[in-house]
Amino acid sequence: MTEWHLSIDFGTCYTTAATKSDGQPQLLEIENSRYLPSLVALDDSGTLLTGKAATQLAAQLPHQAERLPKRALVHDTAVRLGSRTVESTRLVAAVLRRVHEHALATYGGQAPATVRLTHPAAWGVEERAALGKAAQEAGISDPQYVAEPVAAAAYYAARDGLAADATVAVYDLGAGTLDTAVVGAPQGGFTVLAIGGDPGLGGEDLTDVLREVLAGHAYQRDPGPWRAIWSPDTDAARREQARVLRDVADAKEALSTATRVTLSVAGYPDTFLVQRPEYESAIEPLLRTSLDHLTDTVERAGLTVAQLSAVVLAGGASRTPRVSDLITHQLGVLPRTCPDPKAVVALGALCAEPPAPARPAPPRPGPVPRFFHVDRELD
Incomplete structure (x- = not known):
């Protein structure tokens, strides 16, 4: 079977993914949408919910949801959801797992040849390591990392022939x-x-x-x-x-x-x-x-x-x-x-050159x- 590749743009509020086998990258749809909410909610049984189920529970019980797990990953080791404390990496892993498993099902269970995870250009080794830990918990081994602006530029370069x-x-x-x-x-x-x-x-x-x-x-x-x-x-x-x-x-x-x-x-x-x-x-x-x-x-x-x-x-x-x-x-x-700038980073991650070894991010202004x-x- 033809090998395929997966990219996941884990965003602050929404997560977008794309796959590529032959031809151009294609956006992955989950629950009939290209945009999976990054929000994660914890139900009374202790199960982490994503997607529509998480959104619905968050509307009813806001204290049992984390709206911005990407920020939590960087700023908090764990967060309080209802009466339970949940590690931030588990929250991110729940979203990554949802995307990864859906993509696997789309390709009949065949594992992707590569998985690329995008991240803010300002993230350093520590932040990427936290994302990598979440990916490992989600069943994603050896992901490649692509800075978000690199992915965006690669998309337009491929489309417009820069x-x-x-x-x-x-x-x-x-x-x-x-x-x-x-x-x-x-x-x-x-x-x-x-x-x-x-x-x-x-x-x-x-x-x-x-x-x-x-x-x-x-x-x-x-x-x-x-x-x-x-x-x-x-x-x-x-x-x-x-x-x-x-x-x-x-x-x-x-x-x-x-x-x-x-x-x-x-x-x-x-x-x-x-x-x-x-x-x-x-x-x-x-x-x-x-x-x-x-x-x-x-x-x-x-x-x-x-x-x-x-x-x-x-x-x-x-x-x-x-x-x-x-x-x-x-x-x-x-x-x-x-027409769909939300998807630029996920699509561009699959157009970018193979990521080189990570270097320190340029300094960001205060x-x-x-x-x-x-x-x-x-x-």
């Missing part, structure tokens, strides 16, 4: 983080020249902004029902909050292609209308900050934007039309994108304080 010595700036706005990087291929195969970004800025911040826009409309109509949702600390209130946040996140996604969305909120008989210009105006300060990180990273690589071969987009939140508009107007270059207000009272 020159062998191309220098590429990567703007990766995911659900939970902003990662910027400059990668070059002076001798074939991309390597990281500089990194930057903001681990506290991502698509969820854009969701928060849209929620605040919705809150403004709600307060203008009647503040009572909105306060009733967000003020009490009860299971029922948390469930309604989760529903509103899901609806707002869906509306944010829709505004990438639609010019307007309507949202319904409990306690209000009529829906609320939000138009794209209103949303884009609200998120523009955050997006301009994100572009400052990108230009700082280019400067840290000792380059100017004019010296780049390309600026490429990755991460689901980069689909926001205003991102491309601002890069074009502020940097004077049209960024390269694709965090810049950001102050962002979500809940507000309107007169």
Whole structure:
């Protein structure tokens, strides 16, 4: 049987995987979706749940779920889920195992020839070792590691035929983080020249902004029902909050292609209308900050934007039309994108040159304080 290869992009909020046997890499679908939530939940029997089952349990019992196991892997040896303490590597292993086993089933139980795991370029030996331990617990032996911006650049290089010595700036706005990087291929195969970004800025911040826009409309109509949702600390209130946040996140996604969305909120008989210009105006300060990180990273690589071969987009939140508009107007270059930027890293990991032995990551700048207000009272 023809050998095949697997890549897993274990993201902050979503995990994406791709396989390759003959021809181009193909995205792996789990539960009829290309994007498996990275969220993990622990049920009453002590079983770790992933996918829809985990999402449903987390909506009912938030204290029994870890929404961001990738961050936990780096910052916490273990986390508390309900009344139990669970090692962070077990949480990550649960997601990796789900993907690996689904891929195995797709190929009739035949083991992949290689498994490539992507990781932030800022991760060093210790973080990669933790990811490797989780992979081993998931039944994945001897994985190869590919830095996320290297994978993103490799995807666009393969698609667009970039020159062998191309220098590429990567703007990766995911659900939970902003990662910027400059990668070059002076001798074939991309390597990281500089990194930057903001681990506290991502698509969820854009969701928060849209929620605040919705809150403004709600307060203008009647503040009572909105306060009733967000003020009490009860299971029922948390469930309604989760529903509103899901609806707002869906509306944010829709505004990438639609010019307007309507949202319904409990306690209000009529829906609320939000138009794209209103949303884009609200998120523009955050997006301009994100572009400052990108230009700082280019400067840290000792380059100017004019010296780049390309600026490429990755991460689901980069689909926001205003991102491309601002890069074009502020940097004077049209960024390269694709219909599904969430998938760029997983697909590109299978296009990248075989990973070389790991080297220390370039230094990352310290965090810049950001102050962002979500809940507000309107007169």
